[in-house]
Amino acid sequence: MGKKGPKKIKDKSTKKLKTGLYHIIRKMFEQHPDALLNYKQVCTLLHVHESESRKLVVGLLRELETEGFVRKSGHETYIYSNQIETIEGELELTMRGSGFVTISKKEPDVFIAPHNLGHAIHGDVVRVALNKKGGSRPEGRVIEVVSRERTQFVGTIQMFDKHAFLIPDNTKTGVKIYIPFEKLNKAKNKDKALVKITVWPKSAEFPFGEVIQTLGGNSLHDNEMISILIGQGIPIEFEADVMNEAEQVTLELDPVEVAKRRDFREILTFTIDPADAKDFDDALSIRKLENGHLEIGVHIADVSQYVKPDSAMDKEALRRGNSVYLVDRVIPMLPEQLSNMVCSLRPKEDKFTFSAVFELDENGKMYNEWFGKTVIHSDHRFAYEDAQEILEGAEGPYKEELHILDKIAKIYRKERFKQGALMINSEEIRFKLDENKEPIDVVVKVSKDAHQLIEEFMLLANKRVAMFVGAPQKGKDPVPFVYRIHDKPDPEKIALFGLFLDKFGYSLEFTSPEKAAQSINKLLNDIRLKNEYSIIQQMAIRSMAKATYDTDNIGHYGLAFQYYGHFTSPIRRYADLMVHRILLECLENRPHKYNNALDDICKRISRTERKATEAERESNKYFQVVFVHDKIGEEFDGIVSGLAEFGLFVRMTENACEGMVAMQELPGDRYSFDEKKMTIVGQKTGKTFHFGDSVRVKISEVHPKKRQIDLELVSVAK
Structure with a gap:
């Protein structure tokens, strides 16, 4: 030693x-x-x-x-040499300490070895000098941190004789921070704390920081959620200038502005949202016209009326990019004065909206469309469950109108699938919480007619707005726009998905992206009642490209739309706020302000969306562990949902929670993972485990900080 x-x-x-x-x-x-x-x-x-x-x-x-x-x-x-080739992109670190810099969807990621990371950390936008070496993949060295997304970290204080360190909760997204004693702000050894990086000298191995607050007074759940949010670089609170600006906005509508708008207050209008929702982005209006057609309005909260470009609220909304929905809380993109009050389309209140209004017949045929600023009055607020009961035959308000909208939505949905849209419904696990925010039940959200009714009319508005702005017009230059794009699947990923399906005895036709979509839809429809449905659907999603925001319109493969953008949720997505502003410029024939900035905005909001998704996933995993912490020793039926070199993952059928049976804990043999065959195989017995196998497991241990449930294998279904 x-x-x-x-x-x-x-x-x-x-x-x-x-x-x-x-x-x-x-x-x-x-x-x-x-x-x-x-x-x-x-x-x-x-x-x-x-x-x-x-x-x-x-x-x-x-x-x-x-x-x-x-x-x-x-x-x-x-x-x-001024000929050095550099690129700029977002750094993503791996668990092994190396990194990859994402440049664009068309360029391969650049590999960064651990010793070439410099002072860059996960999520930073960095400038990279490309090495002049040959090789199968580009490699580089970080030469500059262009922007640092994360400056605050949650972890545990570790004291030494003359200084202290913060050891971050998440070693992938965090970094060990040196803290001089005078910057501890009364924090003690082993305290949980929130620390901010103050400086990182070029010659120093670790950044210097100071304790912002100790977290000992919070509940365990609060601390874990704060750790998740800070780990993803998501701000928890609004700065004073943003709050001051929000508090200046009043609920009363300016009568001068009302007079400029198309008035829908006397037309039947309602919202359909989750029972616990507070930020109501959208409402539907419906009335019969004298010619027998229907006028259906999709009315969206007019956030752009209150959040002006370059204001404190606008800058903060861009920084956040979107609202974040954790299991027990919402981190809004805008202060609650706007998101839950001024902009929210609450019942029995007059509200400013930006609307897409369509003249249709009862078969969904479109005769006319109109876009513009409006004022509405919501007559009723439906929870999804209430609207669903009426659609299933129960009595309730506006029954006839709901059934008309449902009929048109079903026609549009059928047409989308006919055009090649993917019939994928990602499962959402929701937790019921008690008054102390402890999980008491797990609910797997199922998409029913009421959800699909709203979905189809939001898709209609999003598509038609994108077509109105983006479709080429003779003699006019293309309008810069924020498209929601979804690329065609990578042939290699589709081939891997095909190999995965072979294990279940299924095959698909992958001769073209269009055939792949039709084939996947047919398979999912055929197996929707089988145990392996959920796992195959998850793998189908993983084999697809991820949807992003871009100014270069390549269409949306999953929806089978040539033009698509986000217009319907400006309270919780910055992309929609930008679409509102650009649409208004088009309607008023004004010059477009955002030509040069849109590319950077698209990159940023695509990044913040990924962070929000990761935070939401981590929150869900944490609450899964908390939910089963008192069930150690109990047995459950489950399905093998994942295979890896370190073990097999099992999704328990009763509670939809996922745990892992470690490879060394598999009984009766010594097992190894065969990546080519996607199986775990016993070396002596030849016994195999596959995706979708029905098993019985026992919960042996839980690890809330690791978000991990340890399982023991009890038996395998014959």
Whole structure:
């Protein structure tokens, strides 16, 4: 033990010196771009005299040449190269400490080795110098952190003699932070704390920080949710200037503005939302016209009336990108004064809206459409369950109108699938919480007619707005727009999905993306009552590209729409607010303000959407663990939902929670994972485990911090 200590200290010291020298040498060449310098001259200029340090300089000059930062001009003589190839993108770290920088959907990700990360952390937007080496994939080194998404972290304080560190809860998205004693703000050893990075000197291995607050007074659930949010770089509270601006907005409508708008207050209008919703983005109106047709209005909260470009609220909404829905709380994109009150289309209140109004017959044929600013009065608020009961035959308000809308929605839905839309309904697990926010039941959300009614009319509005703005017009330049795009599936991923289906005895036709969609739909419809339905649907989703925001319209494969954007949820998505502003510019024939900024906005809101999705997934996993913590030792039936080299995942049928049977805990044999055959195989017995196998398991242990449920295998169904 005694011999290892000094070497470890020396290695750490060498690494620190190398990092410092790297940045100083770069700066020296940048400041003297015409200088021709060999390693001896560099050492003299930097006052480097020790042989070990001089060797570091030699190695660093060669590294900088490999990166293309300097180039040779004669034997071992270097000059600054302005031909260095750099790219900019978002850094995603792996659990092993290396990273990948995503540039665009058309370019391959750039691999960043751990020693080339510099001071970049997960989620940062970075500038990367591409290495001049050949190879199967591009590699690079981080040369600049362009923007840091996360500056605050939650973790545990670890005290030493003269300083302290914050050890982050999430070692992938966090970083160990050095905290001088004077910046502890009364935090003690092993305290849970929220810490902010204040500075990260280029020569320092760790960033410096200060304790913002200790979290000992919060409940365990609160601390875990805060940790999840901070880990994803999601702000928890609004700054004072944003709140001050929000508080200036009043509920009363300006009569001058009312007079400018199309008035729908005397036309039947209602909302259909989840029972616990507070932010009502959308409402539907319906009336019969004199010609026998129907006028159906899709009315959307007019957030753009109150949130003006470049205001404090607008900047904050862009920073957040979207609202985040955790199991026990909502982190809104806009302050509650707007999201739950001023903009929310609450019943029996006059509200400003931006509307898409359609003249249709009862078969859904469209005769006319109109877009513009309106004022509405919601006559009734339906929960989805209430509307569903009426659609299933119960008596209730506006029964006739609901059935008419349902009939048209079903026609549109059928037509979408006929055109090649994917018939995929991702399952949502919801928790019922008691007054202390403890989970007392699990509910798997099922999409019924009432949900699909709203979905189809929102899709109609989103599609028609995108067509109105984006469709080419003779003699006019294309209008810059925020499209919601979904690329066609990657043939390699589809092929892997095909191999996965082979294990169940199913096959699909993948000769074209269109055939793939039809084939997947038919399969999912055929197996919807079988045990493996949920797993196959999940794998189908994973084999698809992810939908994103972009100014380059490639269409939406999953919906089979050529034009599609997000118009219907501006309270909770910044994309929709941008679409409202651009649509208004088109309607008023005004110049478009956002030409150059839209690409960056699309990249940003696509990033914030991914963060929100990850936070929501992590929150769900945490509450799954909490829900079963008192069920240790109990047995449950389940389905094998995943296979990996470290074990098999099982989704328990009764509670929809997922746990893992570790590979070494599988009884009766020594097992290994066969990645090609997607099975776990016993080395002696040849016994195999497949996706979709019916098993019985026992909960052996739970780990809330790891979001993990440990299972023991009891038996396998014959």
